[in-house]
Amino acid sequence: MxxxxxxxxxxxxxxxxxxxxxxxxxxxxxxxxxxxxxxxxxxxxxxxxxxxxxxxxxxxxxxKDVLNSPSFDRREALKLQKKMLLEKRARLDRMIGLIDQTIQHAEGEIQMTNKEKFEGFDFSHNPYEQEARERWGDQAFDQSNAKLAGMSEDQQKALGVEMNGIYRTLADLRHGSSASEESQSAIKAWYDFLNTHFGTYSLDAFKGLGQMYVADERFTKNIDRFGEGLAQFMSEAMAIFADQNK
Incomplete structure (x- = not known):
């Protein structure tokens, strides 16, 4: 056409x-x-x-980042989009109901408390984290949070130094092929780091985490501090690593 x-x-x-x-x-x-x-x-x-x-x-x-990701799956995306649209519809229905109540309150038909006037709003919802929890379970998230909470300040600092070193190595490689031996060796170091310090990541969970690096702008912004395009590069490298090691 x-x-x-x-x-x-x-x-x-x-x-x-x-x-x-x-x-x-x-x-x-x-x-x-x-x-x-x-x-x-x-x-x-x-x-x-x-x-x-x-x-x-x-x-x-x-x-663009999501569609260009080697791990993008159209059927999976459609299922996720449907779910998110249903959530959006439910939020809109709640907002419409709140507006109807507010109109009735303004016309003296009903009385609303101050708390009821704001019950339709929800600023805490995080669809990306929730989706990750539903796909790969709460265990990885909860283990990561518990592990960090149990570390001393010096231990957390040392962990940060090690993590930043891996990021910098990957950033130096980001303009090359994410499938190269050097890139895959570096992304294996990231996989090993996560499994050593933050619980057990399956290959599917590791691949899914990479998808979030490009789907959630908070991940992208944080990772790209080490070099523009690093999040996209890591996402591609993580997908290749997961697929090759299954």
Whole structure:
């Protein structure tokens, strides 16, 4: 399909589709000779994924990172998106109910306490951590928190030095191939570090943690302090390591 046909089909403007192409988010092949963009069925599936993620509030940069991850699985993403959209719908239903009550209160039909006026708001929800807990269990998270709490200040400092050293080694490698022997050796050091100090990480959990490095901007921002693009590189290297060692 040509760009005009895709715009008509989806309701997305041609300018937006061109922008997605320019930033490398959705780049259809060019027809030989004319140079026109031609969208395949696969491109349309990718576009659908982009729109689902946008509806969930993902910025374009993060959508690009997630879609480009070697560990990305479309069916798994659809299941997660459905779950998050259902959660979003439930939150919206609660907000609508709160508005209806507030209108009734304003018109004198009911009385609301100050506490009831804010019961529909929830600023503590963290879908990424919750999803990780549901997929890979609470054990790894709880063991990590308990282990840190039981360390002395000097022990925590030494642990931080060791962790930063691994990050710096990986940062030096981030412009190369995440599948290279050197990169995989460095990511094994990270895998061993986590299993030594923070409980037991299965290969699937390790791969899932790498996915969170690019899906959750808090992880990305923290890791990329050692070098821009490090989170993406580590995510790819972790997925390759997990798949090769199963």
């Amino acid at each position: 040509k760009v005009k046909e895709v715009a008509k089909l989806t309701g997305i403007s041609i300018r937006t589709l061109h922008h997605y192409d320019d930033i490398g988010l959705l780049s259809p092949k060019r027809k030989n000779g004319s140079g026109y963009r031609e969208y395949s069925d696969g491109d349309l599936e990718t576009l659908q994924q982009i729109l689902f993620f946008k509806e969930l509030g993902f910025p374009l940069k993060k959508i």
